[in-house]
Amino acid sequence: MQSISASLASLTRETGPKVVKGDPARKGEAAANGAPPTPQKHHQHHHPAAPTIAVSDSSLKFTHVLYNLSPAELYEQAIKYEKGSFITSTGALATLSGAKTGRSPRDKRVVKDEAAAQELWWGKGSPNIEIDEHTFLTNRERAVDYLNSLDKVFVNDQFLNWDPENRIKVRIISARAYHSLFMHNMCIRPTDEELESFGTPDFTIYNAGQFPCNRYTHYMTSSTSVDINLARREMVILGTQYAGEMKKGLFGVMHYLMPKRGILSLHSGCNMGKDGDVALFFGLSGTGKTTLSTDHNRLLIGDDEHCWSDNGVSNIEGGCYAKCIDLSQEKEPDIWNAIKFGTVLENVVFDEHTREVDYTDKSVTENTRAAYPIEYIPNAKIPCVGPHPKNVILLACDAFGVLPPVSKLNLAQTMYHFISGYTALVAGTEDGIKEPQATFSACFGAAFIMLHPTKYAAMLADKMQKYGATGWLVNTGWSGGRYGVGKRIRLPYTRKIIDAIHSGELLTANYKKTEVFGLEIPTEIDGVPSEILDPINTWTDKAAYKETLLRLAGLFKKNFEVFASYKIGDDSSLTDEILAAGPNF
Numbered sequence: 028m029q030s031i032s033a034s035l036a037s038l039t040r041e042t043g044p045k046v047v048k049g050d051p052a053r054k055g056e057a058a059a060n061g062a063p064p065t066p067q068k069h070h071q072h073h074h075p076a077a078p079t080i081a082v083s084d085s086s087l088k089f090t091h092v093l094y095n096l097s098p099a100e101l102y103e104q105a106i107k108y109e110k111g112s113f114i115t116s117t118g119a120l121a122t123l124s125g126a127k128t129g130r131s132p133r134d135k136r137v138v139k140d141e142a143a144a145q146e147l148w149w150g151k152g153s154p155n156i157e158i159d160e161h162t163f164l165t166n167r168e169r170a171v172d173y174l175n176s177l178d179k180v181f182v183n184d185q186f187l188n189w190d191p192e193n194r195i196k197v198r199i200i201s202a203r204a205y206h207s208l209f210m211h212n213m214c215i216r217p218t219d220e221e222l223e224s225f226g227t228p229d230f231t232i233y234n235a236g237q238f239p240c241n242r243y244t245h246y247m248t249s250s251t252s253v254d255i256n257l258a259r260r261e262m263v264i265l266g267t268q269y270a271g272e273m274k275k276g277l278f279g280v281m282h283y284l285m286p287k288r289g290i291l292s293l294h295s296g297c298n299m300g301k302d303g304d305v306a307l308f309f310g311l312s313g314t315g316k317t318t319l320s321t322d323h324n325r326l327l328i329g330d331d332e333h334c335w336s337d338n339g340v341s342n343i344e345g346g347c348y349a350k351c352i353d354l355s356q357e358k359e360p361d362i363w364n365a366i367k368f369g370t371v372l373e374n375v376v377f378d379e380h381t382r383e384v385d386y387t388d389k390s391v392t393e394n395t396r397a398a399y400p401i402e403y404i405p406n407a408k409i410p411c412v413g414p415h416p417k418n419v420i421l422l423a424c425d426a427f428g429v430l431p432p433v434s435k436l437n438l439a440q441t442m443y444h445f446i447s448g449y450t451a452l453v454a455g456t457e458d459g460i461k462e463p464q465a466t467f468s469a470c471f472g473a474a475f476i477m478l479h480p481t482k483y484a485a486m487l488a489d490k491m492q493k494y495g496a497t498g499w500l501v502n503t504g505w506s507g508g509r510y511g512v513g514k515r516i517r518l519p520y521t522r523k524i525i526d527a528i529h530s531g532e533l534l535t536a537n538y539k540k541t542e543v544f545g546l547e548i549p550t551e552i553d554g555v556p557s558e559i560l561d562p563i564n565t566w567t568d569k570a571a572y573k574e575t576l577l578r579l580a581g582l583f584k585k586n587f588e589v590f591a592s593y594k595i596g597d598d599s600s601l602t603d604e605i606l607a608a609g610p611n612f
């Protein structure tokens with residue numbers, strides 16, 4: 028309690044609210060608890076510009092702390108107090124995230140102190156938009172004051188990273204049961220003994236998402252702000268209730284902390300065969316990391332965030348966060364069955380009476396999601412760690428329909444495509460056919476990386492070489508023409524392709540080389556029609572194919588220009604090879 032009270036203390040006031048454990052609705056208990064008014068010490072870290080300490084009336088009120096509640100308790104809190112919370116027919120907790128139904132990358136801010144200015148990636152293409160320490164403290168104070176003004180807050184003390192040597196302790200302070208249950212599911216859940224000796228967290232999130240930031244604050248450009256301060260080891264959320272901000276905010280922190288220890292952090296799914304062969308699945312949002320790493324025949328290590336250290340791979344999280352749009356029992360049985368008691372379902376639409384969810388309904392958002400503990404997947408590998416990867420699969424959902432369904436990559440090509448981080452999704456389909464939109468996101472996760480992309484790329488090249496992993500590019504997008512003409516590659520075919528990678532069958536297949544991208548494509552795969560393996564066969568208009576191929580190649584070239592002047596690792600021959608591994612035309 029003392030440490031929670033210190034976490035919640037205002038930096039500029041001697042007295043914050045008194046922190047009491049327990050639900051304020053259960054009257055009398057708090058008093059019986061003895062209402063331990065832990066003296067509020069101001070934070071140890073004294074900022075030179077901090078105003079003088081003042082006494083305020085906020086000390087007259089109590090803030091109850093609901094500490095690491097169970098899913099059942101959180102359900103009750105959500106249903107009693109949070110509008111839009113319902114139990115679905117399979118027992119999941121349906122919630123609404125409010126106005127924001129996805130992350131707000133343009134509202135992300137990172138404190139640029141001297142160390143951060145040196146170490147982090149800033150400028151064009153970087154996700155790190157600067158604020159100064161003073162502005163961070165302004166937002167922090169706003170969040171803390173908001174949280175302290177409430178009758179109760181939720182506090183989660185949990186872990187990140189299944190590698191015991193590199194476990195990070197996180198504390199999440201939030202105002203909604205939805206947020207607390209989301210993080211309960213997504214972070215690693217401590218045992219009672221681990222909680223007993225938890226001590227001081229390594230990183231703390233103040234989630235005051237219902238409350239906006241002040242738009243007139245310097246550096247703010249909207250009423251949403253997601254602020255990271257690496258020196259203080261704190262994150263502040265104002266003006267968005269989308270729970271994914273917490274998950275991905277912490278991921279950003281891991282992208283800073285882990286490389287310092289020689290550990291590579293990865294936006295990837297990960298699974299393992301019965302014989303111990305590990306595969307990583309990289310890809311931007313919607314390309315298939317969760318879908319393809321959740322595989323009935325393999326053990327799931329994790330669906331979204333991993334570390335690769337000298338010990339092998341480890342999941343950062345304790346849960347999965349699956350897209351639900353058009354989810355079907357038949358196509359994705361494991362995810363379907365994971366949507367049960369304890370699972371948070373975000374922004375889905377359901378029948379008022381039967382509470383059956385309509386997964387095709389996009390009326391709240393297309394980004395409907397389910398967050399569940401990883402053990403809800405029957406073949407989860409607990410603890411979520413595994414040996415060094417054998418296959419590194421880069422997923423792209425190519426709505427241009429010109430990338431082959433699968434290509435085998437050499438190391439330079441793997442690096443080229445890893446740094447490019449390509450996908451092309453099609454946004455909103457309401458007003459008829461839209462253009463595919465190419466997205467390039469370095470390391471398949473530019474929104475989350477903190478250092479320059481070449482740092483991660485060098486580490487990946489080093490590890491792949493050292494442990495002999497093979498790279499693959501898999502197009503989970505269009506075939507038979509671009510979006511509007513062709514169709515998305517059928518999931519069963521993609522699964523067959525992935526099976527052939529895992530089994531080693533594809534290593535020994537016959538290959539031919541494509542023009543422009545110079546990709547090695549197999550001529551045959553068991554269970555997949557051979558004619559789809561070379562996209563040109565599936566296009567009726569061959570001239571349109573060639574034109575689209577060149578257009579995409581041009582986009583790749585243009586995107587890579589900014590990286591052309593960077594050296595990757597200590598080996599300048601690798602840098603040259605990577606530059607030559609892109610499209611040639």
Ligand SMILES: Nc1ncnc2c1ncn2[C@@H]1O[C@H](COP(=O)(O)OP(=O)(O)OP(=O)(O)O)[C@@H](O)[C@H]1O
Pocket residue numbers: 310311312313314315316317318319330331348349350351352503504515516517518519521
């Ligand atoms: N051939 C295919 N391969 C993979 N996924 C497909 C395919 N065809 C359709 N899909 C659908 O595409 C979506 C892939 O989303 P998924 O949740 O796996 O993305 P993700 O990479 O995990 O993204 P995020 O990082 O946002 O969680 C799913 O809804 C899946 O059913």
Ligand SMILES: O=C([O-])CC(=O)C(=O)O
Pocket residue numbers: 129130271272274275311312331348
């Ligand atoms: O972070 C989210 O909201 C969803 C996700 O996994 C991603 O976008 O990569």
Ligand SMILES: [Ca+2]
Pocket residue numbers: 316317318330331348349350
């Ligand atoms: Ca996912």
Ligand SMILES: [Mn+2]
Pocket residue numbers: 294312331
């Ligand atoms: Mn993700």
